[in-house]
Structures are given as structure tokens and as C-alpha cells.
Amino acid sequence: MPEKSLILIMWDQLSLELASLQAANQAKDVVLLVEASEEATYVSHHKKKLAFLFSAMRHFAQELSAAGWTVVYIKLDDPENTGSLIKETKSAVIDHNCDQIVVTEPGDWRLYKRFQDLNGQASVPVKILADARFLCSRKEFHEWADGRKQIRMENFYRDMRRKTGLLLKDEKPEGGKWNFDKENRKPGFEGLEFLGPKHFEPDIITREVLDLISKNFPENFGDLEPFWFAVTRHEAEQALQHFIDNSLKLFGPYQDALMKDEAFLFHSVISLYINIGLLDSIEVCQKIESEYRKGKVPLNSAEGFIRQIIGWREFVRGNYWLKMPDYLSLNFFENSEKLPKFYWSGETPMACLRASLKQTKEEAYAHHIQRLMITGNFAMLAGVDPKQVHEWYLAVYIDAHEWVELPNTLGMSQFADGGVLGSKPYAASGNYIKKMSNYCKSCKYDVQKKVGEDACPFNYLYWDFLARNKEKLKNNRRLSMVYRIWGGMDKQDKDNVRKTASWFLSQEL
Numbered sequence: 001m002p003e004k005s006l007i008l009i010m011w012d013q014l015s016l017e018l019a020s021l022q023a024a025n026q027a028k029d030v031v032l033l034v035e036a037s038e039e040a041t042y043v044s045h046h047k048k049k050l051a052f053l054f055s056a057m058r059h060f061a062q063e064l065s066a067a068g069w070t071v072v073y074i075k076l077d078d079p080e081n082t083g084s085l086i087k088e089t090k091s092a093v094i095d096h097n098c099d100q101i102v103v104t105e106p107g108d109w110r111l112y113k114r115f116q117d118l119n120g121q122a123s124v125p126v127k128i129l130a131d132a133r134f135l136c137s138r139k140e141f142h143e144w145a146d147g148r149k150q151i152r153m154e155n156f157y158r159d160m161r162r163k164t165g166l167l168l169k170d171e172k173p174e175g176g177k178w179n180f181d182k183e184n185r186k187p188g189f190e191g192l193e194f195l196g197p198k199h200f201e202p203d204i205i206t207r208e209v210l211d212l213i214s215k216n217f218p219e220n221f222g223d224l225e226p227f228w229f230a231v232t233r234h235e236a237e238q239a240l241q242h243f244i245d246n247s248l249k250l251f252g253p254y255q256d257a258l259m260k261d262e263a264f265l266f267h268s269v270i271s272l273y274i275n276i277g278l279l280d281s282i283e284v285c286q287k288i289e290s291e292y293r294k295g296k297v298p299l300n301s302a303e304g305f306i307r308q309i310i311g312w313r314e315f316v317r318g319n320y321w322l323k324m325p326d327y328l329s330l331n332f333f334e335n336s337e338k339l340p341k342f343y344w345s346g347e348t349p350m351a352c353l354r355a356s357l358k359q360t361k362e363e364a365y366a367h368h369i370q371r372l373m374i375t376g377n378f379a380m381l382a383g384v385d386p387k388q389v390h391e392w393y394l395a396v397y398i399d400a401h402e403w404v405e406l407p408n409t410l411g412m413s414q415f416a417d418g419g420v421l422g423s424k425p426y427a428a429s430g431n432y433i434k435k436m437s438n439y440c441k442s443c444k445y446d447v448q449k450k451v452g453e454d455a456c457p458f459n460y461l462y463w464d465f466l467a468r469n470k471e472k473l474k475n476n477r478r479l480s481m482v483y484r485i486w487g488g489m490d491k492q493d494k495d496n497v498r499k500t501a502s503w504f505l506s507q508e509l
């Protein structure tokens with residue numbers, strides 16, 4: 001039996017319920033948290049993302065100390081900090097006379113592999129515990145997927161509803177249906193009021209971190225201030241309650257809406273908190289269910305929200321671990337274009353992209369439909385290398401951790417996995433964006449026009465994408481209708497589409 005363990009906690013594991021803390025002996029063991037420059041620089045993270053993660057870590061270390069744990073906290077600018085999680089862990093083992101390293105499985109494959117390799121290289125054994133913050137363990141997902149010809153989120157989601165009992169009545173789905181998505185596709189309209197997420201004043205710890213980030217990462221993407229995110233469990237719970245009280249009711253119907261100058265609409269803005277352990281995903285879903293049971297929110301909103309968490313969130317994680325490390329290099333369309341420069345600057349005349357990129361720079365946030373149908377859709381239509389798209393998403397969003405970002409980007413938005421995560425590419429022309437948003441009204445381009453320099457680029461890029469990838473997609477049943485339309489188009493029209501697309505893509509974007 002080990003006498004004294006060193007428990008390493010990473011920046012996305014800030015929960016007192018963490019498996020490694022649950023298994024520890026508080027009287028003897030030492031908890032280590034490291035602000036590692038390796039982690040802070042492996043992509044050029046948004047400044048707000050770094051500030052959020054470091055501030056939440058510092059607050060969590062305080063919470064641990066107050067709860068009686070022996071905590072060793074290594075700050076980014078501590079002179080002795082080597083910047084490496086592994087090196088700091090090895091040194092701490094010696095400094096504190098520990099005879100075992102315990103970690104809860106890291107969320108990312110890259111780090112998981114490093115800690116697996118460390119076992120055997122370090123002077124003491126390394127124990128990696130399963131992350132119990134997920135409803136479906138990695139092993140359980142493997143078993144669920146094993147032997148299925150196709151793995152689809154909807155089937156997985158139903159099993160997770162059965163497993164949790166959420167929104168069930170006599171073992172049947174509440175309201176007689178598993179999914180109320182058809183009721184959840186309303187476009188926004190002018191006059192619809194959004195309160196947005198709850199803002200918090202930075203305290204002394206956060207202010208110190210803001211200074212640290214501004215000094216050490218001046219060239220990173222994004223605006224550091226105003227910084228208003230929750231950085232403790234208590235604040236994150238307030239942020240969730242604020243969403244429940246003010247936005248949940250209309251979350252469902254307007255889930256897919258896009259509105260100019262509205263960054264958050266009725267979205268919860270809690271992914272960042274769940275992903276690092278400040279909120280527990282199942283407790284969140286139970287709260288949402290209870291609002292429905294009390295008659296305070298409609299079923300389509302409660303079901304829609306719960307599906308995102310016990311359905312999509314768990315499903316993408318299962319897929320990540322099922323497919324890594326090969327998943328990272330998938331490129332079904334063999335796309336190789338560079339990510340347009342305007343993804344970093346936001347400077348583009350396309351109003352929908354400009355708005356999504358501007359708020360990404362300001363808030364390190366874009367809601368799902370902006371990520372999927374604006375920035376993701378454009379990158380796929382333009383033939384951008386999916387790895388570059390992935391690295392951009394991983395860097396710019398405050399909630400981005402590879403296990404959740406990669407399948408969403410590479411799989412869902414770029415279809416680079418050829419249909420593992422979704423059954424067809426999320427490709428859309430300007431018509432979809434016009435229907436769901438008010439962006440087009442203030443755009444230089446004409447959404448009604450199909451070709452020519454002033455036509456909406458999404459229009460000709462959409463058809464060009466389908467034509468370019470016809471061999472790869474023609475047998476996809478969900479695309480048979482669009483290929484029939486393409487097949488029925490006049491040759492001259494087709495040529496014009498392809499010529500305009502080729503002209504557009506030949507410019508420096």
C-alpha cells in the first residue's frame with residue numbers, strides 16, 4: 001500500500017468530486033496544481049480562455065486548502081517552474097516524499113498518453129483513475145458501440161435517458177416522443193429580448209491573473225477584458241440559475257436562431273463551467289428536469305437542453321476515445337486550403353462571418369449554430385484543411401478542450417470523418433443563413449444571387465462543394481435530392497457556379 005500519494009489535478013479537473021480526490025487520504029496526500037506553459041502554449045489560446053482557466057485553478061486551490069487538503073500550487077511565473085506538467089510532477093514526488101502519483105484520466109489523448117508513458121519512467125508508479133464526471137465511461141461507450149454497423153447519437157441518447165431516468169414517465173419518454181427538435185427551429189426576430197449570461201466582477205485573484213496574461217501572452221488572439229466569467233463553483237451555480245430563470249423557457253424554440261449583434265441569444269453559456277468541473281453535468285440536467293416538472297418551462301426546451309448534454313456531449317466524448325489517435329488526421333474530402341486570414345482578424349465583408357468572428361474575438365464564445373453553420377460551414381465549403389480548422393477552434397473558444405472540440409469540428413462540422421459523427425455534411429447555402437438570421441440585410445453581398453462578384457459566396461461555394469465532392473457523396477441517401485437538383489441544372493449555370501467559386505477561392509482570403 002502506498003504511504004503518501006501525489007495527486008495531480010489539471011486545469012479542467014476542478015471538482016471536489018474528482019475521482020483522484022475521492023480516492024485520496026486527505027490527512028497524508030499532497031495535491032499538486034501547475035500552471036504549465038506547455039499547456040498554455042500548445043495552441044495560441046484566446047487570452048480570455050487562459051485567464052479563465054488560471055483564475056479558476058487558483059480559486060479551486062483555495063477551496064481545497066480551506067477544505068483541509070495539503071496543496072502545492074505552482075504559478076506560471078514561479079522562477080523554478082519548468083513549464084512542464086510531467087517535470088513538475090516528477091519533482092514534486094521527490095520534494096514531498098510521495099510513493100505514488102495519482103491522476104484522474106486527462107481529457108485529451110495527448111496528455112493521457114504522456115501519463116501512461118510516465119508510468120515506468122517515473123521513480124514511483126502512476127495510477128490513472130477513470131473520470132467519473134461523465135455519465136458514460138470510456139469502457140461503457142466502447143461496449144455500446146461495439147458490433148453496431150452505425151453509431152448514431154439519437155440511439156445513444158435514448159439509452160442515456162433510460163440510464164438516468166431523465167424525462168421518463170412509466171419508462172416511456174415524457175410527452176410521447178424522445179426528441180422535440182422539430183419545434184426548435186424558429187428564427188429570431190427584431191424585438192425578441194435576450195438578457196444574456198450573468199456577469200461577475202473580477203476579484204483580486206482574477207485581477208492578478210489578468211495582469212499575468214496581459215504580460216505573458218500579449219500576442220495571443222482575443223480581447224482579455226472585459227472579463228466577466230464565473231471562476232468558482234458558487235459563481236457557476238449562479239450563472240446556471242440565471243439561465244434557468246431568464247432564458248431556459250425560450251432556449252428550445254430559438255436554439256437554431258442567429259441574430260446580428262446578439263452573441264448569446266437564449267443559450268446557457270455553461271459549457272465552459274461544465275468542462276472544467278465547476279458544474280456537474282448530471283446535476284445540471286436534473287435541475288432542468290425539475291423546472292419542467294414544476295411546469296415552469298416547456299418540454300421542448302427542457303428536452304432540447306438535456307439532449308445536448310447527455311446526448312451530444314457524452315456522444316462526442318465516446319467517439320473521441322473510440323477513434324483517437326487516428327481521428328486527428330482524418331480528411332475525408334482531402335481538403336488542403338489554408339484557413340483564411342480573416343478567421344483571426346474578423347475582417348471580411350461577409351456579414352454573418354464578420355459578426356461570428358467579432359464576437360469570438362471579444363468573448364471567446366460563439367453559439368452552436370455560429371460554430372456549425374457559419375464558421376464551420378464556410379471552412380468546409382472553401383475546402384480548408386480540417387486540421388487547421390480544428391486548431392483554430394481549439395484556440396479561440398473558452399470551452400475548447402480537445403475531447404469535445406475535435407469531434408465537433410472535424411466530425412460534425414467538417415465531415416472529415418466521412419460520416420462517423422453525422423450522417424451528412426452540415427453544408428448550407430446563403431438561403432439557410434437568411435432564413436435563420438438577420439445578417440443578410442446588412443451584408444455587402446446579395447443572398448438572392450447565385451453567381452457573380454456580388455452574389456453571396458455561400459451560394460456558389462455550396463454548389464461547387466457538392467460538385468467537387470460528388471464521387472464521395474453521391475451515394476449518401478440524405479443528399480440524393482440535392483444531387484438531383486444539381487443534375488437538373490443547366491450546363492451554363494453549372495459552369496458559372498464553378499467559375500465564380502474558383503475566382504472567389506483564388507483570392508487571398
Ligand SMILES: Cc1cc2nc3c(=O)[nH]c(=O)nc-3n(C[C@H](O)[C@H](O)[C@H](O)COP(=O)(O)OP(=O)(O)OC[C@H]3O[C@@H](n4cnc5c(N)ncnc54)[C@H](O)[C@@H]3O)c2cc1C
Binds near residue numbers: 271272274309
Ligand atoms: C465546430 C464546433 C466546435 C465546438 N467546440 C466545442 C468545444 O470546444 N467545447 C464545447 O464544450 N463545445 C463545443 N461545441 C459544441 C457547442 O457548440 C458548445 O457546447 C456550445 O455552443 C456552448 O455554448 P452554451 O454553453 O451556451 O451551450 P447551449 O447551447 O446552451 O447548450 C447547452 C449545453 O449543451 C452542451 N452541448 C451542446 N451541444 C454540444 C455538442 N455538440 N457537443 C458537446 N456539448 C454540447 C454544452 O455543455 C452546452 O453548455 C462545438 C460545436 C461545433 C459545431
Ligand code: SF4
Binds near residue numbers: 351
Ligand atoms: S449574404 Fe451571404 S455572406 Fe452575406 S450575411 Fe448573408 S449568407 Fe452571409
